[in-house]
Amino acid sequence: MPDVRDSFSRVAANYSKSTFHTSSVRLQEVLDLARPKRGDLALDVATGTGNTAFALAPYVRRVIGLDVTREMLDEARRVAAERDVVNTDWVIGDASHLPFQDDTFDLYVVRAAPHHFPDIDRFLAEAYRVLKPDRDAAFVDCAPPLPARDVLHEVEMRRDPSHVLSLTVDEWVARLEAAGFEVEMAEVRELDWNYEEWMNNMAVAAELAAELAQVIDASSGEARTQLHPEWREGKLWHAYWHALIRARKPGG
Numbered sequence: 001m002p003d004v005r006d007s008f009s010r011v012a013a014n015y016s017k018s019t020f021h022t023s024s025v026r027l028q029e030v031l032d033l034a035r036p037k038r039g040d041l042a043l044d045v046a047t048g049t050g051n052t053a054f055a056l057a058p059y060v061r062r063v064i065g066l067d068v069t070r071e072m073l074d075e076a077r078r079v080a081a082e083r084d085v086v087n088t089d090w091v092i093g094d095a096s097h098l099p100f101q102d103d104t105f106d107l108y109v110v111r112a113a114p115h116h117f118p119d120i121d122r123f124l125a126e127a128y129r130v131l132k133p134d135r136d137a138a139f140v141d142c143a144p145p146l147p148a149r150d151v152l153h154e155v156e157m158r159r160d161p162s163h164v165l166s167l168t169v170d171e172w173v174a175r176l177e178a179a180g181f182e183v184e185m186a187e188v189r190e191l192d193w194n195y196e197e198w199m200n201n202m203a204v205a206a207e208l209a210a211e212l213a214q215v216i217d218a219s220s221g222e223a224r225t226q227l228h229p230e231w232r233e234g235k236l237w238h239a240y241w242h243a244l245i246r247a248r249k250p251g252g
């Protein structure tokens, strides 16, 4: 299986600049979902360059950003120093083997990463384990509806071999409930997606990017209706979806 660190170690700087990952509208969306509180100890799993952790930081006591790729955390540390953010810690680790004791965190957040995790049930079991009872978790990840997922799956796998699978929102709810969470809110929202920037974030070679654009543009039937690809001034735009989920670990 491809190592996710091979994908992200070479593009760390792109993720502290990416329009999607740094957008204040998108970060506010996570805050609205996670509802951080002043005294919270928060965990941001697969923090990357820390965009979500930095959004949480002003509203909580402390945020730990965890990621498996050292170069992404180096970039997060650089940004923290540049912005003088003092209530963040950066920890190397795997979402499926968290280096924390049971019932440690008041808030668990993960954004734009579970589609890389090889074992969703194991990652959710870890999320559940480290969260305190009666506390909340926010999950944000790509979640295209079927059949558009089948088209995007091919594109995602070739864009970044560390992609595993994007769950639909119904699949998310089933897995979260099986892990013991109570799902308080689960919805999908669609974005107008800048294909070129998406490819550039992962430094995809121009030839492959052009080939993958054709995969989206050649979609047909219901998938095409869902993706509604459009060329604007020679650049491809299409629909892209994320699941926004708030879930609670029931009280002890």
Ligand SMILES: C[S@@+](CC[C@H](N)C(=O)[O-])C[C@H]1O[C@@H](n2cnc3c(N)ncnc32)[C@H](O)[C@@H]1O
Pocket (backbone or CB within 6 Å): 004, 005, 008, 015, 021, 045, 046, 047, 048, 049, 050, 051, 052, 066, 067, 068, 069, 072, 093, 094, 095, 096, 110, 111, 112, 113, 116, 117
């Ligand atoms: C798109 S970036 C994360 C974006 C970030 N959460 C944000 O909101 O801006 C995906 C990150 O997931 C991390 N990652 C992938 N698999 C992981 C795992 N099993 N455990 C921890 N981090 C992982 C990668 O190293 C990468 O930094």
